[in-house]
Amino acid sequence: RYWLNLTPSDIMWNTSDTGWAKSGYGSVFGPWICGSCVFVHNMPVFKPEVVGETLSKYPITTFCTAPTAFRMLVQHDMSRYKFQRLKHCVTAGEGLNPEVFARWKYQTGLDIHEGYGQSETVGVCANTKGMEIKPGSLG
Numbered sequence: 001r002y003w004l005n006l007t008p009s010d011i012m013w014n015t016s017d018t019g020w021a022k023s024g025y026g027s028v029f030g031p032w033i034c035g036s037c038v039f040v041h042n043m044p045v046f047k048p049e050v051v052g053e054t055l056s057k058y059p060i061t062t063f064c065t066a067p068t069a070f071r072m073l074v075q076h077d078m079s080r081y082k083f084q085r086l087k088h089c090v091t092a093g094e095g096l097n098p099e100v101f102a103r104w105k106y107q108t109g110l111d112i113h114e115g116y117g118q119s120e121t122v123g124v125c126a127n128t129k130g131m132e133i134k135p136g137s138l139g
Helices: 020-033 048-057 067-078 098-106
Strands: 011-014 037-039 062-064 088-091 110-116 123-127
Touching: 011 067, 037 088, 048 067, 067 098, 098 110
Parallel strands: 011 037, 011 062, 062 088, 088 110
Antiparallel strands: 110 123
């Protein structure tokens, strides 16, 4: 609830493959516990242009993808897209370097809320909505 910052009126898109526990927590259990809608996209290969077009076309409010994917997105320059409804971005799975955080913020105007957990523990710590984010650290 706090890290994903979801409400019943939100639409959550998590790009995590279904083979990862993050998919269960970020695409099923977390959103459904909060009463949120889950957006599913058949994207066999991660393509930044598909992500940009999808976030522009559909009313997705919360977006989660891996730090590697955020690196690919900022290299594609997401400022060319207009995200009408997107308001909250989260990431987990590996460290997010401060440069990617800064470029995403510059290109989209949105912060990335980083989290950490393991399959066995779910979320352990995170930068939740309302916290001051210090790029390069979390929790």
